[in-house]
Amino acid sequence: MARVVFPDHLHRFTDGTHELEVDCSSFRQLVQILEERWPGIESVITSTTVAIDGQLFQDAWFEKIEPDSEVFFLQRIEGG
Amino acid sequence: MAEAANFKAIGTRPIRPDGIDKVTGRANFGADLNLPDMLHGKVLRSPHAHARIKRIDLTKAQAMEGVYAVISSADFPQEVTSSLSKNILARDKALYHGHALAAVAARTPRIAEEALERIEVEYEVLPPVLSLDDAMRERAILVCEDLRTNDDESSPPSNVAATQRFERGDVTKGFAKADVIVQEEFRVPSAHQGYIEPHACVATSNPGGRVTIWCTTQGPFEVRSATAGVLNKTVSDIKVIPSEIGGGFGGKTVVYLEPVAVRLSELTGKPVKMVMNREEVFRATGPASATLCKIKVGAKKDGRITAATAWLAYEAGAFPGSPVGPGCMSVFAPYDIDNFLVEGYDVLVNKPKVAAYRAPGAPQSMHAMECAIDELAQELEIDPIDLRLKNAAKEGTIAPYGPKFPPIGLVECLEAAKRHPNYVNKPSEEVGRGVAVGFWFNIGMQSSAEVNIAEDGAVSIMEGSPDIGGSRASMCLMAAETLGVPYETINAHVGDTESTGFCNLTGGSRTTFATGLAVVKACEDVIAQCKARAAMTWELDVEQVDWRDGQAVPRPGVNIDVEPLSLADIAKTMSRTGGPLLGRASLNAQGAGACFSVNWTDVTIDRETGKVDVKAFTAIQDAGRAIHPSYVEGQMQGGAVQGLGWALNEEYIYDDNGVVENASFLDYRVPVASDMPMIDCEIVEVPNPSHPYGVRGVGETPIVAPLAATSNAVRDLLGFRINDLPLSPPNVLAAIDSTD
Amino acid sequence: MSKIYVSTTVNGRPEDVLCEAHQTLLDLLRDEIGLTGTKEGCGTGDCGACTVLLDDRLVCSCLVLAPEADGKEITTVEGIADSQDGLHVVQQKLLEHAALQCGVCTPGFVVAAKALLDRDPNPDEKTIRYWLAGNLCRCTGYDKIIRAVQDAAQELTPTK
Ligand code: FES
Ligand code: FES
Numbered sequence: 001m002a003r004v005v006f007p008d009h010l011h012r013f014t015d016g017t018h019e020l021e022v023d024c025s026s027f028r029q030l031v032q033i034l035e036e037r038w039p040g041i042e043s044v045i046t047s048t049t050v051a052i053d054g055q056l057f058q059d060a061w062f063e064k065i066e067p068d069s070e071v072f073f074l075q076r077i078e079g080g
Numbered sequence: 081m082a083e084a085a086n087f088k089a090i091g092t093r094p095i096r097p098d099g100i101d102k103v104t105g106r107a108n109f110g111a112d113l114n115l116p117d118m119l120h121g122k123v124l125r126s127p128h129a130h131a132r133i134k135r136i137d138l139t140k141a142q143a144m145e146g147v148y149a150v151i152s153s154a155d156f157p158q159e160v161t162s163s164l165s166k167n168i169l170a171r172d173k174a175l176y177h178g179h180a181l182a183a184v185a186a187r188t189p190r191i192a193e194e195a196l197e198r199i200e201v202e203y204e205v206l207p208p209v210l211s212l213d214d215a216m217r218e219r220a221i222l223v224c225e226d227l228r229t230n231d232d233e234s235s236p237p238s239n240v241a242a243t244q245r246f247e248r249g250d251v252t253k254g255f256a257k258a259d260v261i262v263q264e265e266f267r268v269p270s271a272h273q274g275y276i277e278p279h280a281c282v283a284t285s286n287p288g289g290r291v292t293i294w295c296t297t298q299g300p301f302e303v304r305s306a307t308a309g310v311l312n313k314t315v316s317d318i319k320v321i322p323s324e325i326g327g328g329f330g331g332k333t334v335v336y337l338e339p340v341a342v343r344l345s346e347l348t349g350k351p352v353k354m355v356m357n358r359e360e361v362f363r364a365t366g367p368a369s370a371t372l373c374k375i376k377v378g379a380k381k382d383g384r385i386t387a388a389t390a391w392l393a394y395e396a397g398a399f400p401g402s403p404v405g406p407g408c409m410s411v412f413a414p415y416d417i418d419n420f421l422v423e424g425y426d427v428l429v430n431k432p433k434v435a436a437y438r439a440p441g442a443p444q445s446m447h448a449m450e451c452a453i454d455e456l457a458q459e460l461e462i463d464p465i466d467l468r469l470k471n472a473a474k475e476g477t478i479a480p481y482g483p484k485f486p487p488i489g490l491v492e493c494l495e496a497a498k499r500h501p502n503y504v505n506k507p508s509e510e511v512g513r514g515v516a517v518g519f520w521f522n523i524g525m526q527s528s529a530e531v532n533i534a535e536d537g538a539v540s541i542m543e544g545s546p547d548i549g550g551s552r553a554s555m556c557l558m559a560a561e562t563l564g565v566p567y568e569t570i571n572a573h574v575g576d577t578e579s580t581g582f583c584n585l586t587g588g589s590r591t592t593f594a595t596g597l598a599v600v601k602a603c604e605d606v607i608a609q610c611k612a613r614a615a616m617t618w619e620l621d622v623e624q625v626d627w628r629d630g631q632a633v634p635r636p637g638v639n640i641d642v643e644p645l646s647l648a649d650i651a652k653t654m655s656r657t658g659g660p661l662l663g664r665a666s667l668n669a670q671g672a673g674a675c676f677s678v679n680w681t682d683v684t685i686d687r688e689t690g691k692v693d694v695k696a697f698t699a700i701q702d703a704g705r706a707i708h709p710s711y712v713e714g715q716m717q718g719g720a721v722q723g724l725g726w727a728l729n730e731e732y733i734y735d736d737n738g739v740v741e742n743a744s745f746l747d748y749r750v751p752v753a754s755d756m757p758m759i760d761c762e763i764v765e766v767p768n769p770s771h772p773y774g775v776r777g778v779g780e781t782p783i784v785a786p787l788a789a790t791s792n793a794v795r796d797l798l799g800f801r802i803n804d805l806p807l808s809p810p811n812v813l814a815a816i817d818s819t820d
Numbered sequence: 821m822s823k824i825y826v827s828t829t830v831n832g833r834p835e836d837v838l839c840e841a842h843q844t845l846l847d848l849l850r851d852e853i854g855l856t857g858t859k860e861g862c863g864t865g866d867c868g869a870c871t872v873l874l875d876d877r878l879v880c881s882c883l884v885l886a887p888e889a890d891g892k893e894i895t896t897v898e899g900i901a902d903s904q905d906g907l908h909v910v911q912q913k914l915l916e917h918a919a920l921q922c923g924v925c926t927p928g929f930v931v932a933a934k935a936l937l938d939r940d941p942n943p944d945e946k947t948i949r950y951w952l953a954g955n956l957c958r959c960t961g962y963d964k965i966i967r968a969v970q971d972a973a974q975e976l977t978p979t980k
Contacts, residue, residue, distance in 0.1 A: 005482060007244060007245075007246050007482075008243070008244050008245035008246060009230065009242065009243070009244045012230060012232065051481075051482050051483030052483075053483070053484065054479075054483040054484035054485060054486050055483070055486065055670060055671050055770075056483070056521060056523070056524075056670075056671075056672065057670055058523060058524065058525050058668075059525075059526075059668055063670075070482075070483070070484070072481070072482030072483050074405075074409060074481055074482060075244065075405025075406060075408070075409060076405070077405075077406055077409075077521050077523055077588070078333075078403075078406075078436055078440065078523070078587065078588055079330065079436060079439075079440065079520075079522075079523055079587040079588015079589060079590065079777075079779075079780055080273075080328075080329050080330025080331075080333075080436040080437050080438035080439060080440050080587055080588070080779075080780055093918065095915045095916060096915070096918070098923075099915040099920070100907070100911075100915070102920055102923035102926050103897075103901075103907065103911040103914055103915060103920070103923075103926055103927075103930055104857070104897065104898065104900070104901050104907070104911065105855070105856070105857015105858065105896065105897035105898045105927045106857065106898075107923055108856070109856075109859065109924055111856075111859075111860065112850075112856040114851075190840075190842065273958075274958045275922070275924075275958055276859075276861040276867055276869055276922075276924050276925050276956055276957070276958050277859065277861065277922070277924040278860075278861070324922075324923065324924075325922060326859070326861075326922045326923070326924025326925075327921075327922045327924060327958050327959055328922075329958070357862075357863055358861065358862040358863060358864065358866075358867075548921065548922055549921035549922065549959060550918060550920075550921055708918070710917070710918035710964070711918055711921070713918075713963075713964075714918055714921055714959070714960055714961075714964060715921075717960060717961035717962075717963045717964065718921060718958070718959045718960050718961045719961075720961055721960075721961030721962065722958070722961075744862065744864055744866060745861075745862050745864070745866035745867050745956065746864065746866045750956060750958060751961075751962075752952075752953045752954075752955075752956060752962075753948070753949040753950075753952045753953050753955070753957075753962040753965070753966065754946075754949040754950045754952075754953040755953075756949075756961065756962050756963075758963050758966070758967075759961050759963045
């Protein structure tokens, strides 16, 4: 099960849940599972930066998630 | 990945392909285009920092001879209620001094300016909110009456648009284990990006609703989507043609003029040109956030950090969206810390909406942390580089913002610093030295590139990333390396939104990485086609053909006696082998790879005037792989001097009514040549595994460390710390006097 | 508004232009004659992007009124390279040293640096830095510009 971590600004969507184990094989699947559980979260988590096993993604979708993966939702990072 | 020693083109320093046009005045920048029958647009700006707009009367201006159209926000689609739309033309309230209220299109700039004076505005002047302290206090005056923190409908309206918080471990226990604790507050003022070319555009709209915009921008595709959004058009109605760009540093990722010019052109049926003057640039375009950062760091006697907390408040300006998020994520990024807590606040004030400025968010928070680390080094009597080495993040360290670091170069930079002759030579008594570390995440995002081969074998690259610092040269070098042909046979062009595939903006240090990746892949596409055509010519299978040194050759062991076919040979006969050679690639680049730096500076102080002089500055930075080392150094040097300007002089000075008092280059003093020493550079190369040549973005990181390096140098020389920037003569003098 | 007749020489060619009293030499060059190589960064004499030579005197063209150019000789960035000999050594060295990033300040630096070397073929670093202190560059941090001018001076006086 992948470990999924939500920072504070997402807690109002996750009923305060900080961390979750999710059984999924891709980021798209993870988004579907989270949206089912907390309707409305999809648009927020798909517009932020996500880190999957240390790699930052601005627009993840088909990225693989392994059973021992760590997924972090971050603030969107832009640049100057 | 190829070994450094094997590179032929990468790592060399040829002249950029657009160079001659830029040294002879031929290159066309934003304000250089004029079209027949063109009108000139000007903007009326609020003289108040905070005021309700009770009435705007355009009739007198409209009646003027030579005036073709006058608009206010009522002429924008009202159903679009985005902050961007309200920033471009104010609706019910003017939210900062300089906020655009109305615009005129007239035959000449002079007539347009005169018409502005005839626009009548009735204001109800409101008291402005001008500081973080005022904005965050209870019962504060509200910049936006219906804004609630984190959109939480159950909470009362507030100037705090958003908060964030993340933590690891247990800071109470961590601080209990510390032998030394440093706790300080630091203020950093707003600084402007200070690009020398003001914002400028020309827009023309035809009766069918098709719009063409020429403008100076870091991102033509973002101008297209932003303009479409504000004017409620579809992106396919709009074509954006980027001019050469005279600096941006994040400030030209935002639109201010374009939707106004389009609207004026729609109403008049003529092209409309709009150019900001310098004062407008200072008053109405985004500076970097002013911040208050409270830092607490605890460490063992041996220097190991046991706990740290950061409380960070960032001014967003008149609309939500400061870079406090990246500020929070970067504050502890260079260090491996078990127990920490970071809290961030995005705060509205009656000042222009902030915009990205190089490593947006990081210079301010990292200034605080790097000063605190320096205090720890002083108290523990540990060399500041050794202290950082003791705590440095490396591959596998869990970054404070969550993920595990892939290969990064912080330790390599710190070790290079320790060995560097400029560091080994200790400064004399009258000279203070300060060290600091810089960091930026870097981003990838979407890019496209096409590579066309002419019938003589010349290579032409078409991509969509405006060249703000020599990126065309880097694209040509990567193409030369990949194709195996001479650099001189390659040219690179920046296309418009209809002549090239989608490209995100030039920013976040993504261009050489992501657009570079697209160029490499497009060249590989060309190579595959060349191999197929050589195979066809030699009647071999394509698997039996190799591409080596710019030529198709039979694979070793293939029994055939033929002359190799060069790119030029294949190009010559391409009509017979299947038509034009055209390689393409488009991608969403991932794995940009974080970039770390170490800087130190040597300063002297004139105790009579308080003037700090930078005597020497050394920058060491991990570039992953330097494609064109001169332009990598250029980023390091330019960023260093911007950081030094921010540390030493640059700030917005507001009067009590929220009027910027120093909206000119005379009074907002950016560094000039005689202020600065040479900036010594050393490029460290810890290749980024996500790029075929190992590239990391290098443009953002350089501005981060100079702020704290300068503070720390002044601390070293004075023996006490001045927490707030800038370290300008009056501030330094006041601090010296207060300790005497 | 009545127009003023201005007769000047720009980059060696006579130019007769009608302009308005409030227009600057910068407006004259860019808008009337169409020489847009000279840039406007501030309009207030603080950035040097509009630097030109007016009868061999280095000026910010945004501070000179167009009628003042009457009867004078003007050299802009477009007049620095020679159509026969190609780039001026200052231009060549700026390119070789990668001393421009965005390039919008470059026309001003080209004109100012050439004027310096015409006057003092062998300036030291400090002299160069002070001479160019009226030209802002936000991209390069000046390092490579200074080195380019030093190198150009070397090339002009190879014996030193
Ligand atoms: S435009 Fe003339 S000095 Fe800036
Ligand atoms: S190169 Fe951009 S301002 Fe000098």
